[in-house]
Amino acid sequence: TKEPLVLGIESSCDETGIGIVRGNTLLTNAVSSSMDEHVRFGGVIPEIASRAHLDAFVPALQSALREADVTLDEIDAIAVTAGPGLSGALMVGVSAAKALSVATGKPLYGINHLVAHVGVGLLEDSGIEGHGAELLDQLPREGLGALLVSGGHTEILAVRDITSDVELLGATLDDAAGEAYDKVARLLGLNYPGGPAIDNAARAGHRKAFNFPRGLSARKFMGTAENPGPHRYDFSFSGLKTAVARVVEGFETRGEEIPVADIAASFQESVVDVITKKAMLACQEKGIKTLLLGGGVAANSRLRQLAADRCAEHGITLIIPKLSLCTDNGAMVAALGARLVAEGREPSGIDFETDSSLP
Numbered sequence: 510t511k512e513p514l515v516l517g518i519e520s521s522c523d524e525t526g527i528g529i530v531r532g533n534t535l536l537t538n539a540v541s542s543s544m545d546e547h548v549r550f551g552g553v554i555p556e557i558a559s560r561a562h563l564d565a566f567v568p569a570l571q572s573a574l575r576e577a578d579v580t581l582d583e584i585d586a587i588a589v590t591a592g593p594g595l596s597g598a599l600m601v602g603v604s605a606a607k608a609l610s611v612a613t614g615k616p617l618y619g620i621n622h623l624v625a626h627v628g629v630g631l632l633e634d635s636g637i638e639g640h641g642a643e644l645l646d647q648l649p650r651e652g653l654g655a656l657l658v659s660g661g662h663t664e665i666l667a668v669r670d671i672t673s674d675v676e677l678l679g680a681t682l683d684d685a686a687g688e689a690y691d692k693v694a695r696l697l698g699l700n701y702p703g704g705p706a707i708d709n710a711a712r713a714g715h716r717k718a719f720n721f722p723r724g725l726s727a728r729k730f731m732g733t734a735e736n737p738g739p740h741r742y743d744f745s746f747s748g749l750k751t752a753v754a755r756v757v758e759g760f761e762t763r764g765e766e767i768p769v770a771d772i773a774a775s776f777q778e779s780v781v782d783v784i785t786k787k788a789m790l791a792c793q794e795k796g797i798k799t800l801l802l803g804g805g806v807a808a809n810s811r812l813r814q815l816a817a818d819r820c821a822e823h824g825i826t827l828i829i830p831k832l833s834l835c836t837d838n839g840a841m842v843a844a845l846g847a848r849l850v851a852e853g854r855e856p857s858g859i860d861f862e863t864d865s866s867l868p
């Protein structure tokens with residue numbers, strides 16, 4: 510049987526993404542971002558994002574088809590992010606996808622953005638070492654886990670089947686990791702989005718300059734392997750953000766210059782240390798042998814390094830998608846869509862709705 514050619518559409522936030530895959534092979538990943546229009550507001554403005562999707566959609570679609578050298582006619586199915594995300598932004602992508610589906614007669618699949626973020630690691634050539642697809646075929650399904658770190662979510666997942674059986678093992682109780690980066694960047698006077706800004710600033714700083722708290726790491730939350738506490742695999746980043754705010758205030762009241770690089774590096778260390786430690790714990794205790802890393806924060810250089818080090822130490826195979834597949838994109842949506850098609854799953858039908866808070 511021939512591998513399905515699938516068009517993926519992503520519009521949940523500021524990125525208009527159109528990706529095309531053939532089975533597990535990535536053909537193209539066209540992304541157009543409206544971030545430039547949001548920077549001066551210090552956050553993504555939903556109305557601006559929606560309008561930008563409208564402008565960007567057709568050009569992105571045309572350039573993706575051109576790059577992949579395929580026609581709409583040849584596409585076997587259309588996949589689109591159904592949620593979670595900004596509702597107006599989601600609606601632009603979903604409306605466009607529905608229109609395309611009606612016009613071409615191609616089946617349409619609504620996709621969970623979060624699952625797509627971690628599933629993209631299973632694309633052939635997805636990772637820095639490019640070992641997605643061959644792993645997928647060999648993998649015992651119960652040996653697979655995922656660490657999802659994005660602007661809205663921070664979760665540890667047991668992935669028994671990427672299209673149907675993903676179990677939430679732990680999640681943040683307050684801010685997501687990316688949100689913490691964005692908030693701390695603001696405290697440090699760095700530009701939005703804060704993730705890349707802190708990643709950069711931290712390069713010139715010392716990771717141990719400040720000893721910031723590791724959320725939910727105390728015994729009463731963690732418990733032990735035999736007797737787990739209430740938040741063994743959970744995260745909290747709001748205390749960390751407050752701790753950074755206090756340190757910054759201290760420098761301000763004393764009229765001293767804020768050591769931005771040192772604070773950025775120490776903050777970043779606190780985030781990635783606790784994320785990777787808890788992920789390793791979950792892997793050991795849940796029999797996870799292969800870990801998929803996904804989401805915008807997976808683009809973070811220190812997280813990529815520490816996750817690789819700790820996985821190597823624990824004998825866990827780590828799949829880290831290349832940078833362009835970590836932040837929001839259409840290829841991850843197409844990739845999950847292609848798996849649904851390959852498994853012979855029913856399309857979503859034309860009347861499915863967007864869900865801005867899809868779990």
Ligand code: KG4
Nearest residue numbers: 659660661687704705805806808809836837
């Ligand atoms: O997955 P994503 O593109 O959108 C959501 O689904 O949320 O993630 C966006 C988040 C933002 O909070 C951004 O600051 C963060 O990912 N991010 C990073 C880096 N690049 C993007 N965080 C840390 N380091 C980075 N290099």
Ligand code: ZN
Nearest residue numbers: 626659805837
């Ligand atoms: Zn995302």
